[in-house]
Amino acid sequence: MNFANAAVGQYMPGESLMHRLDPRTKMLVSLGIIIVLFVVSNPLAYALLAVPIVLAIAISGVPVKLVFRSLRPLTFIMVLTFVLHLFMDPGEALFSIGRITATDQGLRLGIVTVVRLTLLVLATSIVTMTTSPIAFTDGLERLLAPFARLGLPAHELAMMMTIALRFIPTLLEETDKIMKAQMARGADFESGNIAKRAKAMIPILVPLFVSAFRRADELAVAMEARCYRGGEGRTRLRELAFSGEDLAVLIVAGAYTVAVAVAL
Amino acid sequence: MTSGLFWAGGRAEVSSTVIEVRNLCHTYMRGTPLARQALKHVTLSIAEGELVAIIGRTGSGKSTLVQHFNGLLRPDSGHVFVDGKDIWQKGVALRDIRRKVGLVFQYPEHQLFEESVASDIAFAPRNMGLSDNAVDDAVREAMRIVDLDYDEFAERSPFELSGGQKRRVAIAGVIAMRPKVLILDEPTAGMDPRGREDVLREIQALHDEHGYTVVLVSHSMEDVARFANRLVVMEDGRIAMDGRPRDVFQRRDELVEMGLGVPQITDLMAELARRGHNFPTDVITVDEASEALLPSLLAASGMAGESDSPCGGGGR
Numbered sequence: 003m004n005f006a007n008a009a010v011g012q013y014m015p016g017e018s019l020m021h022r023l024d025p026r027t028k029m030l031v032s033l034g035i036i037i038v039l040f041v042v043s044n045p046l047a048y049a050l051l052a053v054p055i056v057l058a059i060a061i062s063g064v065p066v067k068l069v070f071r072s073l074r075p076l077t078f079i080m081v082l083t084f085v086l087h088l089f090m091d092p093g094e095a096l097f098s099i100g101r102i103t104a105t106d107q108g109l110r111l112g113i114v115t116v117v118r119l120t121l122l123v124l125a126t127s128i129v130t131m132t133t134s135p136i137a138f139t140d141g142l143e144r145l146l147a148p149f150a151r152l153g154l155p156a157h158e159l160a161m162m163m164t165i166a167l168r169f170i171p172t173l174l175e176e177t178d179k180i181m182k183a184q185m186a187r188g189a190d191f192e193s194g195n196i197a198k199r200a201k202a203m204i205p206i207l208v209p210l211f212v213s214a215f216r217r218a219d220e221l222a223v224a225m226e227a228r229c230y231r232g233g234e235g236r237t238r239l240r241e242l243a244f245s246g247e248d249l250a251v252l253i254v255a256g257a258y259t260v261a262v263a264v265a266l
Numbered sequence: 267m268t269s270g271l272f273w274a275g276g277r278a279e280v281s282s283t284v285i286e287v288r289n290l291c292h293t294y295m296r297g298t299p300l301a302r303q304a305l306k307h308v309t310l311s312i313a314e315g316e317l318v319a320i321i322g323r324t325g326s327g328k329s330t331l332v333q334h335f336n337g338l339l340r341p342d343s344g345h346v347f348v349d350g351k352d353i354w355q356k357g358v359a360l361r362d363i364r365r366k367v368g369l370v371f372q373y374p375e376h377q378l379f380e381e382s383v384a385s386d387i388a389f390a391p392r393n394m395g396l397s398d399n400a401v402d403d404a405v406r407e408a409m410r411i412v413d414l415d416y417d418e419f420a421e422r423s424p425f426e427l428s429g430g431q432k433r434r435v436a437i438a439g440v441i442a443m444r445p446k447v448l449i450l451d452e453p454t455a456g457m458d459p460r461g462r463e464d465v466l467r468e469i470q471a472l473h474d475e476h477g478y479t480v481v482l483v484s485h486s487m488e489d490v491a492r493f494a495n496r497l498v499v500m501e502d503g504r505i506a507m508d509g510r511p512r513d514v515f516q517r518r519d520e521l522v523e524m525g526l527g528v529p530q531i532t533d534l535m536a537e538l539a540r541r542g543h544n545f546p547t548d549v550i551t552v553d554e555a556s557e558a559l560l561p562s563l564l565a566a567s568g569m570a571g572e573s574d575s576p577c578g579g580g581g582r
Binding site: 012014015016064065067068176179180183184185186187188189190204205208209212213 | 297298299300333336338361364365368369371374376377378379389390393394425439440443
């Protein structure tokens with residue numbers, strides 16, 4: 003295990019159109035695609051929905067291998083749901099293993115689920131991989147702003163997310179360091195049964211929590227020292243700018259997605 | 267101080283080499299746009315009994331290098347030998363390597379996790395599969411070496427100790443494995459002058475009295491000048507200099523260019539020489555400097571033998 007290597011969905015700086023787009027555009031388009039993804043059930047629709055995703059990956063210049071790596075953590079869930087669908091759904095029998103029988107409907111639903119999940123993960127990954135965390139939460143805050151009037155703490159949510167995102171790499175690095183330090187003292191995280199392995203996590207988790215609390219304290223003090231007092235009246239260094247490119251992409255992609263949803 | 271007994275080329279025989287790295291390369295985040303090559307073809311060997319300091323700026327690759335010494339990082343290419351054995355060959359138990367080459371990380375107190383000091387120090391020897399008695403012996407010995415009184419500290423929680431005490435507990439946690447080589451990554455980082463002094467003195471004692479081969483990673487020239495008998499300077503993933511501190515500090519301009527500099531006292535002597543005074547320039551400690559300067563100062567004041575205080579003299 004080495005956490006120093008790129009985390010899933012990590013931002014990869016670049017200059018492409020995907021990188022330039024306003025985060026709101028990217029989020030709205032991918033959200034639209036995802037919603038339609040779960041509304042339609044026609045194989046042709048999936049193929050059509052895959053088109054903008056593949057296009058986005060191609061434009062972004064992010065290595066394809068890296069985008070697909072984000073599927074890895076979900077492999078287990080995908081295989082599990084596929085197998086469950088295949089054997090548990092009703093329908094015409096395809097083949098049997100002992101007393102359990104695979105059905106045609108199960109096969110179809112299994113494939114549909116796997117395709118949906120795959121496209122979902124790819125669509126979100128390509129957004130996070132081309133959007134810096136700051137731009138991402140900025141976009142989110144602006145998108146949620148209208149709901150603030152209904153009592154949704156948009157700024158607080160965005161700030162929490164910014165902080166969480168900001169600290170993921172720090173904590174991963176910290177975990178990596180603590181693991182190495184304990185390995186240097188002969189700790190073994192890879193062998194033994196589940197109980198033994200869970201116990202082997204204690205020497206990592208205790209120091210990790212201690213340091214997370216310490217960091218949280220320090221951060222709170224640092225924020226207060228700089229007069230942070232919530233979102234009201236707060237200005238930004240970089241205002242999000244919705245450009246002509248954004249408008250074009252939003253219209254074209256939006257129209258395309260809606261058309262797919264309506265037609266199929 | 268012995269003058270580089272183990273360092274001098276002729277003395278270091280092949281058999282006494284404990285750690286050797288050959289042509290080591292390491293790249294972080296390989297295969298992504300964020301890839302960064304931290305080590306570029308590093309070759310280095312460390313002999314038994316040496317006290318080596320590895321110096322370099324942040325990001326020069328020194329921490330990456332020492333994490334290869336006990337197999338925590340796997341090189342992209344190149345070899346690591348411990349006691350002549352290639353540690354990445356099949357059948358080599360990394361746990362044995364890590365026992366032989368103890369590594370104390372930067373801010374090691376951040377790794378403490380147990381309820382009591384004694385059980386935290388016992389973590390490593392227990393992982394090594396020692397019996398309860400042997401573990402207890404190891405803990406007591408380690409605590410004695412780092413100057414922590416067993417009766418006073420053994421049952422206390424490591425989290426309620428002072429910063430300096432915590433760090434000692436953490437160092438004891440590695441010493442308790444009785445390694446052959448002890449690597450310390452920035453052992454004085456973030457400590458006050460007194461704590462620094464204590465830790466440095468302990469490290470020197472580990473080497474001089476307890477016979478450890480010590481590798482010290484640092485970016486402070488002042489810290490290492492006094493007692494390292496060999497200095498390895500790293501820059502940008504490569505070894506830029508390697509030799510006795512005295513010789514390395516002669517290359518002052520290059521060191522300054524690297525953002526490292528030389529000890530202040532060496533700077534002072536160089537400046538005096540530049541102004542035409544006939545003093546040695548290979549001075550690296552304050553003691554040596556006063557030895558070199560005192561006679562002239564006393565002579566200049568014309569009060570040699572009359573005053574105990576060379577600074578107060580002068581008679582004007």
